[in-house]
Amino acid sequence: MSSFFTTSTSQRKRKREETNAAPSTKRKNMSSKVGAKRTMDVPARGRRDDSISSDGSEDEPRRKIISDEEPTASSESEDEDETGAERRLRLAEQYLQTLKTEVDETGFDAGEIDRDLIAERLQEDVAETKGRLYRRITSTLSFSTAVQTSFRSLSSSVTSIAICPPYVYTVSKDLQLTKWELPSPPRLRLPNPTRKRPPKPVGRRPIKLIAKKGSKRESKDPNGQHHTAPILSIAASSTGKFIATGGADKRLIIWSADTLTPLRVFTQHRDAITSLAFRRGTNQLYSASRDRTIKCWSLDELAYVETLFGHQDQVVDVASLGMERCVSAGARDRTARLWKVVEETQLVFRGGGSSEKRRPGRRKEGDNDLKKSYSEGSIDRVAMIDEEMFVTGSDNGSLSLWSLHKKKPIFTIPLAHGLDLAMKPEEASAEATPDAKVPERQPRWITALATVPYSDLVVSGSWDGEVRVWKVSGDKRRLEGSGVVGRIEKEGGSLDVVDGAQEDGEDVSVMGLINDISVFERGDNEKDGLSIVAAIGTEHRLGRWQKVKGRNGAVVFEVQKIPRTEDPGEGDVQEEMLKNGT
Structure with a gap:
């Protein structure tokens, strides 16, 4: 029995030549004249080639129709003196009208819309997985018309705050841990034509749910389940399961988020626990302490x-x-x-710069404070924008932007709060x-800092009575x-960032020192706005050296x-509503 391996080389070559002969036959069939009879070997190929190489006998009626219509169209365009641009515009309008008619008849394809939404969500998930800034939300929010509501039943300085929507958790120096529920935000209302100025919506106060308070008398009890010294920090897991608190008593206590029941008390730190942070989407926790370690x-x-x-x-x-x-700030x-x-x-990023640049703002004659340089003595606050960028706040009022690719800040705003x-x-x-000579004016520290992850929004606080908003530029x-x-903001320029609202004698947004800020988005992808919660006290969260x-x-x-x-008209109405605070 013969096979490919038993046949001679000449025969194998001869067989390859025979197989290669088929295309030449097809080419001959393709180059045959139009009226030739198609072969049965390649009927589909023959019909297609025949249609391509035909003399156009089937297209003659179509050409006649077009030729009959051309004089009419040309005459109409000559009568109306229609230019090329006008003709394209007319055809586009006809196309849009056709699409509108089809949509009215058949309706929208819900499945296709869902697929588009899912695709957009997947793109966002990929961007978040890569840890890059991918949202620009600062310009879409109206911060000047924000509705303000205060908490009740807080008698001591609130040192830290944490959010797990719709719940807020606060801790204070009087050893109290409190759980609150935030109501839904007020909605924009249409203006009443009979009133000159629509009333400003009033937000409902947060509802107090549970409160737990420790006692200093239990400081000698090693099995105590609560703090025995001022609570300095708090964090809530994004899973909504755990609450973590750290205090000056060196204790890290884990609580059940639902009932505020203590689950475990850790005493591994050798000094006060100053800050806590959960890894996003997990129950992994980082704790910072005065013992110069992070656990x-x-x-x-x-x-x-x-x-x-x-x-x-x-x-x-x-x-x-x-x-x-994680990213940490090492103070001095x-x-x-x-x-x-x-x-x-x-990776170590070194600060220690000075606020040498002159801040813009109103300046009185003889006031040389704006030209002076204030050295950075301590980095007190840090917040991450994405996995490659973060911001820090210092005791000289500087707000710095950092990147992992550079050991020095890529941009610094000196005297951010004046x-x-x-x-x-x-x-x-x-x-x-007393002598008329007084000490020089000192910069306000950055005492609170927060961001919306993977967006261009940064929020900072101090004791000037204002919560300021900053935006990361496009580059x-x-x-x-x-x-x-x-x-x-006032007409004719921005707010005075040097003196602030307190020196102007105007109403301030916050009366006190802002010890902490937490931000979360309402709805899916901030479609219902943003909530900013600020912890306020009369003294600094880590000590009593700064009182206001x-x-x-x-x-x-x-x-x-x-x-x-x-709709321009509707946009003007809504813009007027925002200006009036409704």
Whole structure:
């Protein structure tokens, strides 16, 4: 029996030549004249080739129809003197009218719309997985017309705040942990033509649900289930299962988010716990302490994982997002450090700059404070924008933008909250006849900092009575001011960022020192606006060296989204509504 391997080389070559002969036969059939009879070997190919090579006998009626219509169209265009652009516009309008008729007859395809929404959501998930900024929401929100509501039943300085929508958790220096429920935000209402100015909507106060209070008398009890010293920090897991609190008593307590029942008390830290942060979407926790360490915890097992060493001073703030890494602020070692937990490495970012640039704003004659340089002595606050960018706030009022690709800040806003008020001679001296010379004005610290993850929105706070909003520029190289929450900018320029609202004698948004800020979006992808919750006190959360006049408590700002309409009249009405605060 013969096979391919038993036949001779000449025969194998001959067989290949025979197989290659078929295309030449087809080419001959393709090049045959039009009226030739098609072969049965390639009927489909022959019909197609025949139609291509035909002399156009079937197209003659169509050509006659077109030729009959051309004189009419040309005559109409000549009568109307229609240009090429006008003709294209007319054809586009006819096309849109045809589409509209088809939509009215058949309706929308809900399945296709769902597929588009799912595709958009998948793109966002991919961008978030890569850890990059992918949303621009600052310009879509009306911060100046935010509705403000205060919390009740808070008698001591609120040191920290955490949100797990729709619940808010606050801790204070009087050892109290409180759970609140936020009501739905007020809606925009249509203006009443009979009234000159529509009434401003009033938000409902948060509802107090549960409160737990510790006691200093239990400080000697090693099995105590509550704090025995001021609570300095709190964090809520995004899964809505755990609440973590840390205090000056060196205790880290894990609570059930539903009932505020203590689940576990950790005492591994050797000094006060100053900040807590959950990894986004997980129950992995990072705790920062004055003992110059950061510890990692797994709350699924309620267990300690490891300790991160490196800071040369107390760690006062820590932040984290989706990846297994965190960023910390080292206070007076003037460094911010990015910890890659899996790789067991860290990146060190060194501050220590000075606010040499002159801030814009109203300036009185003879006032040289704006030209002075204020050195950075401590980095007190840090917040992550995405996995490659973060912002820090310092004791000289500087707000700095950082990137993982550079060890120095890529942009710095000096005196972000301006200078403190000038002291009076009798306040600066205890003498009966004090000298007129008073100490120089000092910058207001950045005492609170927050971001909306993977967006261009940054929020900061101090003790100037204002919650300020900043936007990351399109090229991710700058920070730009976007106004003050709950305060309308003046005509002819931006707000005075140097003196602030307190020196102007105007109403301020917040009376007191802002110790912490937490932000969350209402609805799906901020379609219902944004909520900003600020923790307020009369003294700094970490000590009593900075006291201001004000009240203890918390404030929530409901920021509405700016309506986007194509109707100019409706847009003007909604813009007027926003200006009137409705």
